[in-house]
Amino acid sequence: MPPTNPTEPTGTDTRSTDETNCTAPESARETANEPAIDPPADEGYHAVVIGGGPAGCAASLFCARAGLQTLQLENGRSTLQKCAYVENYLGFPPGIAPRELLELMGEHVARTECLVRSATVETVRRCEDGFEVFVDGERIPTRTVLAASWSKSDYLEELGVETEQEEGGPVYEIVTDSEGRTNVEGLYAAGRITGTPHQALVSAGDGARVALNLISELIPPFYNDWVAPAGYYEGYDKEIPVGVEEISHEERRSREEHGRAWMREWFDDEVYSSH
Known part of the structure; x- marks a missing residue:
């Protein structure tokens, strides 16, 4: 498959080998202007997106393209893989295998400066400048969090996020407003975990929509x-x-x-x- 131009680690690179950081090719977007938002002072992230399915990939793509320092955390268990074949995703008239669709989504995110890491989130806590996301005992600081995981959201319990049990099922969905905001400032949610219909195309659109709202909060002139x-x-x-x-x-x-x-x-x- 085509290469994704991975950034070679430097002598001071301390990232684990399960992280992928890819920069766009020379023909990708370039701007002569200064970044629209300053880097996080604590060397953390502007946004941490939790989930590697259609909603999570779309959110990561939009956040990274807007210039936000973005981390996507995914555990490789997107429910899209339970589908036998995807026949209603725009752009693929004959349909596409779910694995191929997920890999294409991942390649798209990888062509931005988003950092992608395979991990399961343990918990998320409040801190002075936003949040701390804990993964394998490691603390990851971030200004905002966008949850796009299914079917668990218990890693958000310490934040007191409002949830409600799905109709006819055991999963507790995250309650959001029309912009994808939760009752916790700086915490957003998108995709099926918010009650969005279980359709890949719908979830991808929801992830992009909520990401744009998050971006507008951090970069008002966006x-x-x-x-x-x-x-x-x-x-x-x-x-x-x-x-x-x-x-x-x-x-x-x-x-x-x-x-x-x-x-x-x-x-x-x-x-x-x-x-």
Whole structure:
């Protein structure tokens, strides 16, 4: 399968081997402006996303692309894997195997600067600057947390997060408002754990929606995550908003060609010829 441009560890890199940090290729988004948000003072994260399914991957993708220092914690047990075949995810008319869909989602996140770590969260606690997420006895500081896990949320019990039992089932779902906020300031939730319909496409959209709300809280001027043709805003006599990138016609063509080649290589990989 196509490489994801992993960052080589330096002599001072102390991350464990189950963490993946990948930077975007040269053709990916670049900005000449200063970052829209300062790095966390405690060397922690702006956002920790808990969950590696459609909602968690979508949330991680949007947070990282907005410039937030993002950590995604996933345990490899997305319920999407219980599906035999996915036939209603837009962009795959004949359908796609759930494993392939999850791997594509993971590759998409890996092309950002999001750090992905395979781990199970033990608990989350409040601290002065946000939260402390505990994994294998390690304390991970973060300003915000976005829960997108299923089916457990007991790691949030110490925070006093409001939950309610799902209708006709044993799982306690996290109660949120229309923006994905919980009753705990700085704690967001998205996907099936909030009662969102158990559909991959719906969960992915919910993860992206809640992530955009989280981003807007940390970066008030954030407008939207989209790539526009060069000169688009100049034509309206406006400055390019935060979160928007303008690219030339040549760069657009380059990205189109790269995207098609990447997808062809992915699906031509011999790994999938035996599925």
